Amino acid sequence: MTTDSPSSRSSRHVPVVVVGAGPAGLTVGNILRAASVDCVVLEAESREFIERRTRAGVIEEWAVHALQRRGLADNLSARAERHSSCEFRFGGERYRFSYTELTGRHHWVYPQPLLVTDLVREYVDVRGGDARFSVRDVDLHDLDTARPFVTYTCPETAEQQVLTCDFVVGADGPRGAARAALPPGHARIARHDYGTGWLALLAEAPPSGDCVLFGVHPNGFAGHMARSPEVTRFYLQCPPGDDPENWSHDRVWSELRLRLEAADAPPLVEGPLIEKRVLDLHDYVVEPMTYGRLFLAGDSAHLVAPIAAKGMNLALHDAFLLGDALVAYLDGGDGSGLDGYSEACLRRVWDYQEFSQWLSEVYHGTAAGDPFRAGTTFARLRRLFTSPAAAAAFAEQYLGAAERY
């Protein structure tokens, strides 16, 4: 959007404005601060709120290593659990899939609020970064010029503030201001709806097994993912748009028991449900992820339904590339990273989207009420446990471990 020049109002200049303090925005901010590049992070919520917001928990090994290399993973390395297998349950049986045996790689379980807390602390308290929380009315202007600016309302004074900058990082998630600032017709937005919902649950209950569990059942999918020794995430497939209130405590636990039932499986550990919401599963991808001086990162550029636990990993991948590219340009005038940013991100994004779509059929195919889809779903599942080549391919995609994207 183009508005009055900021020169008519009091404004401050900073090389980079980052909109959004999620995993993507905070990682970019930390990379910039480590290189002594000034930036301001604008966040619509309070610091306390973002440090408590529950979402993801699974981080891929390449992302952990990339965080470690940037000095952003001290707590994660000390506290995260390393997983080496997952378990499918179907037809009343358990099928353990040991991906570490096949690849040597792990999944790391570290709840998103802990990662966000670490990243905020490092950015603000250790690296002296400027973050403004609870801001309102964030708006992006003159993005197709060399001197864009961002306006927002300060929560304390209710006055409008202006930040002029060289670059804007749009890391404000699916409903933020950055994607909305793209002019009509500039980007292609590809969207996919799965036509199904997931009831996303957090239970105050220790995990009921030592790995992620996937229940593939004619009633629908059920998932079990450890978050901490005290809290476990569960998913139950449900109709899209379903009301969480349709799912009483008793109904939730009886469906979880049914869909995750298997011979010799230990009983589920039950507990109070502390989160219960319905996600209508969908994906989108914005191409290109850039417009003038605006660079989108994370969920603002691409949403991937939590089917394969990929969203935060993609957000981190964007942030590593973008942070490094901004430093290379602002420090040494090398613009190649910025020029190739969108394409480099999108190769991994599309790969993960395709895998999520493939896995969606595995999870949901048997509950579609179509015997043909049920037959092909079971064929996919059996192949993972009978064909070493299929197992190796699955493990690589599940862990995001391909050599090249």
Ligand SMILES: Cc1cc2nc3c(=O)[nH]c(=O)nc-3n(C[C@H](O)[C@H](O)[C@H](O)COP(=O)(O)OP(=O)(O)OC[C@H]3O[C@@H](n4cnc5c(N)ncnc54)[C@H](O)[C@@H]3O)c2cc1C
């Ligand atoms: C139930 C669930 C489970 C998930 N599990 C996994 C998993 O196991 N593994 C995985 O990889 N991913 C998972 N994901 C996805 C993951 O949570 C997201 O992909 C990740 O949060 C994206 O990070 P981000 O920084 O791009 O966006 P966000 O985390 O959404 O951060 C964006 C920030 O911008 C702020 N903001 C919004 N609008 C504005 C504005 N106008 N101005 C300023 N600030 C603004 C928001 O408050 C927020 O703090 C899951 C998601 C859900 C919902």
